[in-house]
Amino acid sequence: MPTAAAxxxxxxxxxxxLRNQREVLALDSGTSRALGMHLGRDRVPMLGIASLLAIAATVIAGPLAFVALASGHAARLVTRGTIPPVPHAALIGAIFxxxxxxxxxxxxxxxxPAGVATAVIGAPYLIVLVIRQSKVRQRG
Incomplete structure (x- = not known):
């Protein structure tokens, strides 16, 4: 547990x-390239950091995986930003x-267990979110 906290x-x-790189990578691929990002090379560290944080959080908090997925998207919708602010996502996740x-x-x-309730509530939300994102990408 202390290792996960570290x-x-x-x-x-x-x-x-790496905040600036995260914000640029959150934009579409063409804009990111135009701003000088090397997508393949610059995404790898971000994915590694995100994976390590998700693994460590799961070790500490248990397998409430939906909360990690949903709270970031909910925070992004609430703040209307391209990147979810971490304090907002943490608060939304804790409340959920x-x-x-x-x-x-x-x-x-x-x-x-709370994990069962989050899965029952979260699965429909996640399905709606995926459908909405695919429609946005088809238009754009």
């Missing part, structure tokens, strides 16, 4: 140092897990 701290520092745990404990005759 990985999270180091990953957040690395993500903060709290509500899911409350629902799992109170709404059913058997107490369910």
């Amino acid at each position: 990985v999270i701290v180091l990953g957040l520092v690395a993500a903060a140092l 897990v709290l509500l899911a745990d409350l629902l799992a404990a109170c709404a059913f005759p058997v107490i369910l």
Whole structure:
């Protein structure tokens, strides 16, 4: 557990140092290339940092994977930015897990793990999000 916490701290520092590259990579490929990014080379460190942070968070918090996917997208929708702000995403994720745990404990005759409730609530949201993103990419 201390190792996972150290990985999270180091990953957040690395993500903060690479903020400008993250913002440019969040744009479409043509714009990113026009701004001087080498997409293949510059995406690898970002994906590595994101993967390490996701792995470390899962080690600490448990397998509530949907929250990690949904809270970033929800924060981006709330702030209307291209990149989700981390504090907003963390707050939305924490509120979602709290509500899911409350629902799992109170709404059913058997107490369910919070991960089950997040999956039941999150799967339809994720499907809608994927459909919406594919429609946006087809138009653009």
